[in-house]
Amino acid sequence: MEYIHKSVLLDESIEGLKIKKDGIYVDATLGGGGHTYQILKRATKGKVIGIDQDDFAINTAKEKLKEFDNFIAYKSNFSNISDVLDDLGIDKIDGIMFDLGVSSYQLDMPERGFSYNYDAPLDMRMDKSQKTSAWHVVNGYDEKELSKVISQYGEENWAARIAKFIIEEREKEFIETTGQLVRIIKKAIPAGARHDGPHPARRTFQAIRIEVNKELEILEKTIRDAVDRLNKGGRICVISFHSLEDRIIKSTFVDLNKDCICPKEFPKCVCDHRRKLKLINKKPIIPNNEELGENIRARSSKLRIGEKV
Template sequence: MDFKHVSVLLNEVIEGLNIRENGIYVDGTIGGAGHSKEIVKRLKNGRLIGIDQDMNAIRKAEEELKHYIDKVTLVHDNFSNISNILNRLNIDVIDGVLLDLGVSSHQLDVAERGFSYKKDAFLDMRMDRSSDFSAWDVVNKYSEDELAKIIREYGEERWASRIAKFIVEYRKNNAIDTTGQLVDIIKKAIPKGARKDGPHPSKRTFQAIRIEVNNELGILKQTIEDIVKILNKGGRICIITFHSLEDRIVKETFKQLSLDCVCPPELPVCVCNKKRELKIITKKPILPSNEELSKNPRARSAKLRIAEKV
């Protein structure tokens, strides 16, 4: 199977997890198993639970971790179901979790997955290919207002309304079946002068549609809260994000969980009874080094945030 993947911020993640040799660790987005292999190497009697909604990733992980199979359990599921997954495995508490968010190199490189604006393919973008909801449904069935909203909010695209209008106009006569068709529509919607500088004109729109298809932001805050409930004291949660919307959710959720009291300042005594659950380890996110970026340019937007259960 052709599954190329370069693990981002590998050394920083391993250091950040503060691995205990007898601990239980979860890689919620196992991908090419690069992070997981380094985690499991450090386990003596510990255990690694590897989760991914992409079956290709699970198959790749089986191959990469075959020499450590006595310490590894692989699960084809979404990390948002982490509580149920661990219940099924009769695990009550864990010592660390890694979430490496966003699209994998494999998903971008395999044209038929429909994630890339550089390769013509059917509009898919499903991380879980058993799902019956794809990018085709978003592009061909959403209203102009719905398209503009997700492109603006999830893609932070200034030309969102115009792109949505052009999509709807095009599909009056023809279905939009491929990434190539969508790229052409986006290029026509964005004025030529605005396409001279910055990233590829389709990058933000493709990001927005991918997030919508996979509900990437909708599950993130609740998942972090669920993870913290099942972390051992001193256990770490490491999250790698690749765009500002994800990073903002992680930052704000970590902050909320690190506060002792959220009562209005005018109240003389605390009535919320909120207790601090996390200590933030990274006051600012950890970024890839210049050395890493020279080897893996796709890491350029990665940010790692780490927190510890108190």
């Protein structure tokens, strides 16, 4: 399958990595391979590992990047970064890139069930081999659980009402498709509240996708594990796409930047805690107007960069 993939904040993240010719780099979210390709063009005498849990992404990247003999594709979840590097016999790396969220090609493949713009089976699994899909969340969670997921991960004001409508509809029949779910969400949100802003199903679909793939649960530990594997001076670049992700990245970076974590009332430091990360940009880098004009999916993206000390 052919698809158009535009990597978000590409120039800014590649510049942020400070790539050395002989360095070892990891693209922890291989996706369409856009960032990986640019890293490979610069790390000509080094090694680049691309990690993804999606078979389609792995196979597509292998074909797209076959000109490079220093590229390694590895199927896994990025939360397993330490295990992946151990398996490859790699102790330390010089940079790591995370482009979080759902990939363009996943959104553009109707059968994957990520998009509210297509009528398709409820799926949303980034790793097709995992058992739990969006179908299980929508048809299996009770009203309280559904409301919590939609409110917490989607930051949806109408979460309780949407959950109630889902329960009522599934008592008649299972909710099998994205189209069915969209129609339920539109019925649940009052017409007056649907006039402005993004698609009414966007927040709920985001929430269910995050729940299915446990995206936020693994994020903080993954960032800490990645920083532990960086060489001194190595860089970590993380692109997030919504406030929940960015909040976790920001707080983890700030914590890793702290020298002392003793309570304020202690007269002197007794923790021996030393900072691991220097913040390269205290405020996130966002897309410029030119990129926003070319790629609407970049609109909410934020890039944070740190350097191992």
